[in-house]
Amino acid sequence: MHKQKSEEDRYVFTAEWYDPNAALQRRYQLLYYPKDGSVEMYDLKNHRVFLRRTKYDTLRKEDFYVGNKINVFSRQLHLVDYGDQYTGRKVGSKKENTLAMIKPDAVPKMGSIIEAIIESGFTITRAKMVLLSRAEAMDFYSEHQSKSFFSDLINFMTSGPIVAMEVIGDDAVSTWRKLLGPTNCSVARSESPKSIRARFGTDGTKNAAHGSDSIASAARELEFFFPSSGGHGPKNTAKFTQCTCCIIKPHAVSEGLTGKIINHILDADFEISALQMFTMEKANAEEFYEVYKGVVAEYTEMVVELCSGPCLALEIQGTDVPKSFREFCGPADPEIARHLRPRTLRAQFGKNKMKNAVHCTDLPEDAALELPQLWYEWAYP
Structure with a gap:
């Protein structure tokens, strides 16, 4: 009886993680407990506990299905199979x-x-x-x-x-x-x-x-x-001229705010000239935010947020971008934004300095670097 109860209280998946240091694809058994939002992991090759059961607040029950990529302590895990019949029936049937x-x-x-x-x-x-x-x-x-x-x-x-x-x-x-x-x-x-x-x-x-x-x-x-054979499919619409970069951050995507943020951008007469969803690896997030390293106290937490799940990169065009779009996004700290500029994106959708809804290009010359990086170096697996 106890065994049946514990089985009903957890979902089991086979997950893969690419270890860049060893250049190996590592396989784990990943267990998720929806009652308290905790996870644990077992290394399948070495037959040992890899992560003891730990509460992980950023994951939701809806994130667990075969084919999805989730982030656990900066490791991007690809859920490739159900670990038992119960999980397959409960999660995958429909x-x-x-x-x-x-x-x-x-x-x-x-x-x-x-x-x-x-x-x-x-x-x-x-x-x-x-x-x-x-x-x-x-x-x-x-x-x-x-x-x-x-x-x-x-x-x-x-x-x-x-x-x-x-x-x-x-x-x-x-x-x-x-x-x-x-x-x-x-x-x-x-x-x-x-x-x-x-x-x-x-x-x-x-x-x-x-x-x-x-x-x-x-x-x-x-x-x-979205070809699985290594191709890119039809050509994206990125122009890379007279534009700026916006990234709708993972927390905003997972909270279902994507459509609302896009509406605000379009209602402010900015044009979205390109769009791409992807999940960023930790090394790429560190490189993307390198300009803030040693300058911003929250650098490490910013990196963790940016690679914590899917994000949406937008190429924005409009009058005098990126200056006008940066002003539209508002101060980096949403609390300050709510006091000083309550109509800005970060004031309306941000939670704190790390989870502040969007990243936007700071300097005009950086847009020419950020957008090609996102589209051609990191957006495609």
């Missing part, structure tokens, strides 16, 4: 991933769409803004090649940037399509007025967003945008 794509007409409304995705219980695990070539669009929509609307669809889908996202949730394929609503936006407005297409679409082609129609389609479409 979990699916699917493609959620924001079409060119709705990119200006991406903050609200991302907000709707998060509020519906989905987790966004991958995201990037791309510009499809004509050949790529024809390949992606090849099943519609014989349809009368095919030419208009291809012209529309190559007319501007799109945002491709992998979302994970219970019965994700059907749940996301239900949230999307009917293909024709007029029908959506009468039959499902709270749906994405009813709220943000125009007609049957310019209908705001796309969702995979089956598990098989989801696998194919996700591979198209």
Whole structure:
């Protein structure tokens, strides 16, 4: 009886961590106890305890599913399998991933769409803004090649940037399509007025967003945008000129604030010209923040936060950036920001100096260094 109770109180996973010093992929058994949010780890190769049971406040029950990457004491762990049948049944039985794509007409409304995705219980695990070539669009929509609307669809889908996202949730394929609503936006407005297409679409082609129609389609479409074979998929939209860098920090992403922060940025008349979600390794976070080492007392804690989970990098364009965007972000300390500039991003979404919602480029010349670093050195595994 006691054994059954303890089994119900914990989830077991097989996790991998790449050890850069030894250039080895290490495997662990990772146990998570949802009752008190604690974790413990066993080294599978050496058959020994690696981490005794320890409370770890930044992890949530929702973070534990196969395919996710979590951060435990600055080690980025990839959950590759369920450790027992109970965990597989409890956590994995209904979990699916699917493609959620924001079409060119709705990119200006991406903050609200991302907000709707998060509020519906989905987790966004991958995201990037791309510009499809004509050949790529024809390949992606090849099943519609014989349809009368095919030419208009291809012209529309190559007319501007799109945002491709992998979302994970219970019965994700059907749940996301239900949230999307009917293909024709007029029908959506009468039959499902709270749906994405009813709220943000125009007609049957310019209908705001796309969702995979089956598990098989989801696998194919996700591979198209996020190839597992080492390629990068369609080209990102980064311009690297007259721009600045913004990173929505891991705590803000995990708290579901991504859509709200993007809305604030767009409402302030800044343009988001590129977007990419990734999880930063500790060594990369240290390099990224190197300018603050020995200057800012919180440097170590800043590094820990930046590599604690997925973050969202944005390329921002606008008048006199990065100065105007840095002012829009507000003082680094959210408490000071709330007193002096309560409408700034950090005042509204920050918690403390480390978890202050966003990083922004400090000096104009640094933007030319930060953005290529993020996009080409670290964003791709």
